[in-house]
Structures are given as structure tokens and as C-alpha cells.
Amino acid sequence: xxxxxxxxxxxxxxxxxxxxxxxxxxxxxxxxxxxxxxxxxxxxxxxxxxxxxxxxxxxxxxxxxxxxxxxxxxxxxxxxxxxxxxxxxxxxxxxxxxxxxxxxxxxxxxxxxxxxxxxxxxxxxxxxxxxxxxxxxxxxxxxxxxxxxxxxxxxxxxxxxxxxxxxxxxxxxxxxxxxxxxxxxxxxxxxxxxxxxxxxxxxxxxxxxxxxxxxxxxxxxxxxxxxxxxxxxxxxxxxxxx
Amino acid sequence: xxxxxxxxxxxxxxxxxxxxxxxxxxxxxxxxxxxxxxxxxxxxxxxxxxxxxxxxxxxxxxxxxxxxxxxxxxxxxxxxxxxxxxxxxxxxxxxxxxxxxxxxxxxxxxxxxxxxxxxxxxxxxxxxxxxxxxxxxxxxxxxxxxxxxxxxxxxxxxxxxxxxxxxxxxxxxxxxxxxxxxxxxxxxxxxxxxxxxxxxxxxxxxxxxxxxxxxxxxxxx
Numbered sequence: 001x002x003x004x005x006x007x008x009x010x011x012x013x014x015x016x017x018x019x020x021x022x023x024x025x026x027x028x029x030x031x032x033x034x035x036x037x038x039x040x041x042x043x044x045x046x047x048x049x050x051x052x053x054x055x056x057x058x059x060x061x062x063x064x065x066x067x068x069x070x071x072x073x074x075x076x077x078x079x080x081x082x083x084x085x086x087x088x089x090x091x092x093x094x095x096x097x098x099x100x101x102x103x104x105x106x107x108x109x110x111x112x113x114x115x116x117x118x119x120x121x122x123x124x125x126x127x128x129x130x131x132x133x134x135x136x137x138x139x140x141x142x143x144x145x146x147x148x149x150x151x152x153x154x155x156x157x158x159x160x161x162x163x164x165x166x167x168x169x170x171x172x173x174x175x176x177x178x179x180x181x182x183x184x185x186x187x188x189x190x191x192x193x194x195x196x197x198x199x200x201x202x203x204x205x206x207x208x209x210x211x212x213x214x215x216x217x218x219x220x221x222x223x224x225x226x227x228x229x230x231x232x233x234x235x236x237x238x239x240x241x242x
Numbered sequence: 243x244x245x246x247x248x249x250x251x252x253x254x255x256x257x258x259x260x261x262x263x264x265x266x267x268x269x270x271x272x273x274x275x276x277x278x279x280x281x282x283x284x285x286x287x288x289x290x291x292x293x294x295x296x297x298x299x300x301x302x303x304x305x306x307x308x309x310x311x312x313x314x315x316x317x318x319x320x321x322x323x324x325x326x327x328x329x330x331x332x333x334x335x336x337x338x339x340x341x342x343x344x345x346x347x348x349x350x351x352x353x354x355x356x357x358x359x360x361x362x363x364x365x366x367x368x369x370x371x372x373x374x375x376x377x378x379x380x381x382x383x384x385x386x387x388x389x390x391x392x393x394x395x396x397x398x399x400x401x402x403x404x405x406x407x408x409x410x411x412x413x414x415x416x417x418x419x420x421x422x423x424x425x426x427x428x429x430x431x432x433x434x435x436x437x438x439x440x441x442x443x444x445x446x447x448x449x450x451x452x453x454x455x456x457x458x459x460x461x462x463x
Contacts, residue, residue, distance in 0.1 A: 050365050077371025087366035091384050100380060101370035153370065 001026045001157050001188045002047055007056030009042065016042050017053070018212040024157065029189045031199040034209035035235060040192045041084075043209070044161050047190065048079045061156055077105045080150030080158040084166050086142040088134035094121070094145055095130045098152050106153065113152075120148040124178055140171025147178055157188035164195055196239060200224060208232045249427040250436060258426075262419030265333065269415070270402045273340035274348075277401075278394065280341065281348030286378065288353055299349075306346035312407050315339050319411040332413035336405075344401055351393050355386030391459070395452045399445050406441075416440070 002024040009017040016039045024030045032040045045051040047058060049065050049072050058065040063075055088097050098117035102108045108116070121127045124144040126137075134142055143163055150158060160179065164172045176198050183189055183202035193199070199206055199220065206223040208216040210231045216223065227233050287299035306314070318339040323329040330338075359382050367377030387394075406417040414422075417437055424433025 045365075048369060050368060073368070073371045073373045076369055079369075081366075081369035083362055083366060083369075085360075085362055087360070087362040089363065089366070089381055089385075091388065101372060104376055104380065105371040149370070 001028075001061060002190060003057075003059045004043070004047070005057045005059075007043070007046060007053050007058060009039075009046065009051065009053045009055075016212050017046070020056070020209075020212075020214045022207050022214055022217055024188060024190050026188055027186045028204045029183045029187075029191070029202050030205045030207060031203040032190065032192045032207045032209060033194060033196070033199070033235070034215075038209040039212040040209045041161050044159050044190060044192050047159055048076045048081060050081075073105065077101070077153055078156045080147075080153060080155035082143070082146050082150055082158065082160045082163045084162040086134070086139070086146045086166075088142055088146055088149070090134050092133075093130070094126070094132055094134065094137070097134065097145060098149050101149075102152050116152050117148070120151050121145075124148045125174075138171060139167045140174045143167065143171075143175045144178055147175070147182075151182075157190065158182065160189065160191040160193065162192050162194070164193065194239060196224075196236075208235065210235070245432050245435065246429065247432055247436070249423075249429050249432070254423055254427075258423040259416065259419040262414055262416040265414060266402065266405045266416040269336055269340060269405045269408070270398065272337055273344045273401055273405075274398045276341035277344030277348040278352070280345040281350075282352045282383065284345060284349035285353040285356060288349070289356060303346045303349050306343055307350070311343055311404055312410050314343050315407055315410050318342070332408065332411040335411060336408045336413050340401070340405070344397075347397055348394065351390050351397060352383075352386060354393075355390035356382060358389045359385045388459075392452050392456045395455070396449070399448050399452075402448075403441065403445060 004020060004022045007017055007020045008015065020039075020043060022030070022032075022043075032044065034040050042051055046053050047060065047065065049058075053066060056066075060075060060079060064070055065072075065075065088094075089100070092100065095114070095117055098120065099110070099113035102113035102116060103110060118127060118130065121130055124147060126141055126144055126148070129137060129141065129145075134145070137145065147163075163179070164175050167175065172195070176195060179189070179191070179198065180202055191198070191203075203220045205217065205219055207214055208218075208223070208227070208229070208231070215229045216227060216232045218227070222228075223232070224236070227236060284299045284303060287295040288303065290296050290299075315336065319332065319335045322335055322338070363385065364377050364382050367381040368374075372380065405415055408415050409418055409421075420433045420437035420440075421430075424430040427433075
């Protein structure tokens with residue numbers, strides 16, 4: 001579903017991604033982890049071309065993201081993305097947040113869009129907040145709305161860019177629960193996250209990045225059982241101490 | 243010698259002032275609407291990472307902001323007949339000049355407004371499949387406009403005061419109305435005093451409403 005081949009990227013003279021290759025198959029959940037500054041957020045943003053790359057190739061559902069001829073808005077509409085800071089539209093109600101792109105991009109009627117939005121709000125347990133504005137919701141609630149907003153587009157795959165790292169601890173689980181449910185339903189997911197509990201529960205594979213490189217790409221069992229690289233061992237020992 | 247305001251009657255207001263007031267207000271509203279519209283386009287061009295858009299936009303804005311308005315008013319008045327081969331009258335000339343000039347100022351305000359909206363907002367729009375134009379129109383600009391509303395209105399008050407500069411090309415605005423009345427009744431001092439009072443009342447009450455708006459927005463956000 002998602003194929004990343006030999007991708008390199010520079011910010012000015014600084015190389016953030018070094019020859020990265022990875023893939024996410026249909027129905028697979030891949031967790032990308034690594035120390036901060038390792039390039040994992042940058043990598044996931046390259047998948048739907050929110051960040052340009054200088055070398056390599058990325059395809060999503062067989063469509064080359066990096067080809068200048070590709071209709072990017074059309075492609076992005078098929079890939080859901082959830083951001084660290086939610087990025088709900090503060091000037092629109094929760095309902096409008098969920099229907100905007102359905103109507104403007106997918107050309108659904110207002111009724112169809114509303115129906116879909118309510119169904120998804122129900123699913124993330126926020127139907128009664130439909131008429132509120134993002135600023136009136138807690139962080140955890142906002143992130144659940146953001147997930148619902150992405151799902152409203154019926155995406156082929158979902159990208160999560162550190163979806164819980166801006167949340168207060170007591171709100172992390174309500175978001176992870178939604179993500180676990182999605183994974184169990186067979187959604188194709190690429191998740192940048194530090195939540196190793198989540199990775200253990202639902203990931204099929206774990207990609208470990210450090211210094212702009214993909215250091216390890218292993219099945220969950222291998223990664224948590226016997227990580228091959230020293231850097232991954234060190235990272236896990238730090239993060240799993242408590 | 244005291245001020246004699248007895249010449250100031252409803253008849254005088256009707257004959258000399260209303261027409262001028264209407265012109266000043268219409269000029270302000272048209273230049274504001276056009277200025278915000280073109281100013282927003284200029285701001286987006288200036289923020290673009292395409293140099294062929296950003297450079298000319300920056301050049302235009304900086305040029306307009308570096309010359310006196312009266313000069314531009316006179317210059318356009320003389321330039322337009324030269325360009326299109328016939329005069330278009332002081333009123334139309336003023337409308338075009340003010341729109342072109344104010345666009346530069348509104349553009350700087352809208353540029354700050356767009357920059358006040360988090361970058362992630364545009365990214366979220368793109369990620370949902372919105373085009374650049376849709377992301378701007380539906381996501382970024384409404385927020386930028388709301389954030390900048392008090393500053394946009396303040397600029398509009400300045401614009402209203404500046405409309406009096408059309409005296410340079412002989413257009414009939416509110417100030418010209420007072421001046422003409424003062425001449426006709428041989429009461430120039432009184433006429434200018436009244437003009438000052440009228441401009442003060444209009445502008446002061448407008449800035450009062452900007453302050454109220456700012457307080458209300460501070461509560462909402």
C-alpha cells in the first residue's frame with residue numbers, strides 16, 4: 001500500500017533522511033519509533049507529500065507521490081492523516097470540521113456528509129459535541145475528532161504523526177483505544193509514536209529510526225524480543241524503564 | 243470676533259455636504275473592499291515560494307508604501323488619460339488610486355494575518371485533499387481575517403481620513419463640501435471647525451467600535 005524506496009531529504013545542507021526504505025502492506029500496522037530528531041515525523045510527512053523529498057521514490061496504492069504529474073489533492077484525499085497538534089479548524093464547528101472536505105473534495109451532498117460525520121462522531125464517542133467548536137473540547141477529545149475527520153474521507157490508509165505526544169497523560173488512552181479499534185478492523189496504518197504498549201498490542205512491524213536512517217525494520221516479536229542493533233536496544237532500555 | 247455658526251442649516255448640509263459625505267463614504271468602502279481583496283492576493287503572492295510571484299508583489303507593496311499618497315493621487319490623475327487616451331474624471335481616478343494604494347497597506351496586514359495562523363492548519367487542509375486555493379479560502383484566510391479584523395478596521399479609519407486628499411484633483415468630497423460652504427457664506431474658519439468636528443465624531447466612534455470588537459474577540463478566543 002505504501003512503498004518508500006531509497007528516500008533522502010535535506011533541509012538546506014542538513015540531511016534529515018538518509019536512504020530510507022520501508023513498506024506498509026494492506027491491512028498492516030507499522031509503528032515508526034526512535035529518538036526525537038531522528039526524522040520519523042519528516043518521513044511520515046513525505047508519504048503524502050506534505051514535505052518534498054530530493055531523492056528516492058514513494059508510492060501510495062501504486063501512485064507515485066513524487067511524480068510532478070500526480071494529482072496530489074486527489075491522492076491525499078485517500079490517505080488520512082492525524083497530527084501531533086490535532087490541527088482541527090478552530091473557526092469551524094466539530095460538525096463542519098468533519099464535513100468540509102467531504103463536501104468540497106469528495107463532492108458528497110450535505111446530507112450524506114452529515115450522516116457520515118455523525119456516525120463517526122458516534123464511534124469516537126463524541127456525538128453530543130457535534131455543535132461545539134474545537135476550542136471547547138479537551139485535547140483527547142480534539143484528537144478523537146481529528147481521527148474521525150480523517151476517517152470521514154474513507155481513506156485507504158491512515159498516517160499518525162505522534163498522535164498522543166501533545167496530550168495530558170490521562171487522555172492518551174482514549175485516543176489509543178480508538179486507534180487499537182481501527183487496527184483490529186484491518187485499517188492500514190503507519191504510526192509514528194512512542195507508545196510501546198500500543199506497538200505491542202497491534203503493530204505487525206516496528207521500524208526504528210535514528211539520525212535520519214532506518215536502523216531496524218523488524219516484526220514486532222523480533223523488535224521487542226531481540227533487537228539486533230545496539231541503538232535500538234539502547235532506545236528500548238530508556239523508554240521501557242518504567 | 244467669535245465664531246458665528248448661524249449659517250449652518252439643514253439646507254446648507256443638503257446643498258453642500260451630503261453629496262461630499264456620500265462620495266467620501268463610497269470611496270472608503272470601495273477602496274476598503276478592493277484593497278482587502280487585492281491586498282490578500284498580494285500577501286499570498288508575497289508569501290509564495292515562487293520568486294516570480296513573490297518579488298513583483300514585494301516590489302509593488304514596498305513602492306506604494308514608500309511614496310506619499312497625494313503624489314500618487316496626482317500622478318494617477320495625469321497618468322491614466324495618458325495611458326488610455328481620455329480623462330476619466332477625478333472621482334473614478336480617486337477610486338482607482340485609493341484601491342491601488344490601500345492594497346499595499348492591507349496586504350501587509352493580511353500577510354501578518356496569514357503568518358499568525360499555524361502552518362499546520364494549511365497542512366491539515368492539504369492532508370484532507372483540499373487544493374492550495376481551497377486551503378487558503380476555507381481554512382487559513384478566514385482565521386487570518388478574524389485575527390486581523392481590528393487592524394483592518396483601524397486601517398479603514400485612516401483610509402477615511404485620507405480620502406480628504408482628493409482635494410488635490412478637485413473631487414468633491416466631504417471636506418470640499420465644507421470648504422465650498424465656507425467660501426459661499428464667507429465663513430471659512432467656522433466651516434473648517436465644523437469639518438474637524440464631523441471627521442472627529444465619525445472616526446472616534448468608529449475606533450470606539452473597534453475597541454469594543456477587540457474586547458469581544460478577547461472573550462471568545
